[in-house]
Amino acid sequence: MAESNGSVSVDVGTIYLGGKEHRVKTASGVVSVIVYGDREKPALITYPDLALNHMSCFQGLFFCPEAASLLLHNFCIYHISPPGHELGAAPIFPTDSVPSADDLADQILEVLNFFGLGAVMCMGVTAGAYILTLFAMKHRERVAGLILVSPLCKAPSWSEWFYNRVVSNLLYFYGMCGVVKEFLLQRYFSKEVRGNVEIPESDIAQACRRLLDERQSVNVMRFLDAIDRRPDISSGLKKLKCRTLIFIGDQSPFYSEAVHMAANLDRGYCALVEVQACGSMVTEEQPHAMLVPMEYFLMGYGLYRPSCFTESPRSPLSPSCISPELLSPESMGLKLKPIKTRVSA
Numbered sequence: 105m106a107e108s109n110g111s112v113s114v115d116v117g118t119i120y121l122g123g124k125e126h127r128v129k130t131a132s133g134v135v136s137v138i139v140y141g142d143r144e145k146p147a148l149i150t151y152p153d154l155a156l157n158h159m160s161c162f163q164g165l166f167f168c169p170e171a172a173s174l175l176l177h178n179f180c181i182y183h184i185s186p187p188g189h190e191l192g193a194a195p196i197f198p199t200d201s202v203p204s205a206d207d208l209a210d211q212i213l214e215v216l217n218f219f220g221l222g223a224v225m226c227m228g229v230t231a232g233a234y235i236l237t238l239f240a241m242k243h244r245e246r247v248a249g250l251i252l253v254s255p256l257c258k259a260p261s262w263s264e265w266f267y268n269r270v271v272s273n274l275l276y277f278y279g280m281c282g283v284v285k286e287f288l289l290q291r292y293f294s295k296e297v298r299g300n301v302e303i304p305e306s307d308i309a310q311a312c313r314r315l316l317d318e319r320q321s322v323n324v325m326r327f328l329d330a331i332d333r334r335p336d337i338s339s340g341l342k343k344l345k346c347r348t349l350i351f352i353g354d355q356s357p358f359y360s361e362a363v364h365m366a367a368n369l370d371r372g373y374c375a376l377v378e379v380q381a382c383g384s385m386v387t388e389e390q391p392h393a394m395l396v397p398m399e400y401f402l403m404g405y406g407l408y409r410p411s412c413f414t415e416s417p418r419s420p421l422s423p424s425c426i427s428p429e430l431l432s433p434e435s436m437g438l439k440l441k442p443i444k445t446r447v448s449a
Contacts, residue, residue: 123138123139123140123181123183124138124139124140125137125138125139125190126138126139126218126219128214128215128218130210130211130214130215131207131210131211131214132187132201132203132207132208132210132211133187133196133200133203133211134187135184135185135187135211135214135215136184136185136189136190136193137182137183137184137185137215137219138158138181138182138183138185138190139180139181139182139183139219140176140180140181140183141176141179141180141181142180143180143219144180145178145179145180146178146179146180146224146225146248146407147179147180147182147216147219147221147224147225148175148179148180148181148182148224148225148226148227149182149184149212149215149216149224149225149226149227149236150162150181150182150183150184150226150227150228150232151184151186151212151226151227151228151229151232151233151235151236152185152186152189152228152229152231152232153229153230153231153232153254153291153292153384153385154186154230154231154288154291154324154327154328154331155189155280155288155316155319155324155327156189156229156315157183157185157186157189157190157191158183158185159191159315160311160312160315160316160388161229161232161385161387161388162183162227162229162387162388163388164308164387164388164389164391165387165388165391165394166181167391168391168392168395170392170395170409171391171392171394171395171398173409173410174395174398174399174402174409175398177409177410178402178407178408179225182215182219182221182224184211184212184215186208186231186232186323186327187203187208187211187323187326187327188320188322188323188324188326188327189319189323189324189327191318192318193319193320193323194320195320195322195323196320196322196323196326198322202326202329202330203326203330204330204333205234205235205238205330205331205333205334205335206238206242207330208235208330209235209236209238209239209242210239210242212235212236212239213239213242213243213246216246221246222246223245223246223247223248224246224247224248225248225249225250225251225405226239226240226247226249226250226251227250227251227252227253228250228251228252228253228255229253229254229384229385229387230253230254230255230256230291230358230384230385231256231327231331233252233253233254233255233256234255234256234257234331234334234337236250236252237250237252237255237257237337237341237344237365238337240344240346241337241340241341241343241344244343244344244345244346247346248346248405249346249347249348249349249401249405250344250346250347250348250349251348251349251351251398251401252348252349252350252351252362252365253350253351253352253384253385253386253387254351254352254353254356254358254359254361254362254384254385254386255350255358255361255362255365256331256334256358256361256365257336257337257338257341257361257364257365257368258336258337258338258361258364259334259335259336260331260332260334265332267287268328268331268332269332270287271284271287271288271328272325272328272329272332274287275321275322275324275325275328276321276325279321280316280317280319280321280324284316284321285313285316288316289309289312289313290357291357291384292312292383292384292385292388292389293306293308293309293312293383293384293385293388293389294353294355294381294382294383294389295355296381297309297383297389308388308389312388338364338365338368339368341365341368341369341370342368342369342370344369344370344373345370345373346373347373347374347401347404347405348369348373348374348375349374349375349377349397349398349401350362350365350366350374350375350376350377351377351379351386351393351394351397352376352377352378352379352384352386353378353379353381353382353383353384353385353386353389353390354378354379354380354381354382355381355382355383356382356383356384357384358384362376363376375397375401377393377394377397379393379394
């Protein structure tokens with residue numbers, strides 16, 4: 105690992121199950137990366153959605169025992185936070201230049217170079233999925249595969265642009281106020297999770313609401329501005345030749361965008377999984393629905409979940425321990441689109 109370029113590494117065992125935080129200096133500012141797992145294993149890079157970090161965007165997935173056994177058995181996890189979105193982040197100085205989506209994608213390259221990583225697996229949610237896709241298009245040799253949750257690929261529509269302007273103005277004048285939180289929860293979750301006058305708000309939404317309190321409004325505004333100025337990358341998607349697995353909740357406001365993206369990717373390399381009764385953040389709302397598609401996806405790379413007979417403490421379940429009927433897409437609330445992932449020869 106190249107740590108002689110002025111970068112700073114800080115042990116923060118309380119942040120993520122003994123993970124280690126590295127603060128990586130890049131041309132567009134300092135980036136926080138939480139590393140968890142065996143550094144000798146292949147790398148899985150994660151990037152969260154707007155106003156989130158690894159704790160609020162991926163905790164549900166990595167706390168799901170079956171998914172944890174699959175991912176932690178095969179990968180070392182590198183959780184990248186958007187600038188100023190890490191736990192305990194201070195407000196970014198107003199004089200600092202606001203990075204573009206291209207700048208954020210280039211930061212990922214600098215992070216990979218800092219850790220001495222080659223081709224990596226990438227997992228991103230919505231805005232984070234866009235940044236990782238843009239990175240994959242710019243540096244195809246550095247991406248082995250993409251797992252995208254409710255991804256973006258087009259420039260903002262008029263309605264999204266207006267929504268983003270309202271949120272940005274509210275953040276500027278009132279900070280992370282109740283109205284902004286409601287806007288963001290609508291972005292992340294289904295109606296069932298958000299609750300209403302008859303149904304109480306779920307624990308997931310309540311936990312997310314509390315974590316949003318920790319965000320610095322100026323830092324969220326900067327990431328929102330970068331995403332609001334994103335270019336349309338649809339025309340370049342056919343050039344991507346890495347396998348891509350897309351998850352989309354059927355209640356996500358970005359549903360049509362994900363379908364559009366899948367239609368523009370090479371169908372020999374792409375699979376689209378629609379998760380029923382779910383919003384955008386499948387990683388938190390229905391992480392169990394991601395397990396079987398991810399297992400089949402990773403089989404194409406020769407990666408498997410350890411069997412229940414291994415000594416790994418992180419593998420309490422395996423396909424041989426589960427009734428076959430529980431592995432059917434219907435039982436997990438999945439509707440699989442007829443797009444097949446190419447199997448390596």
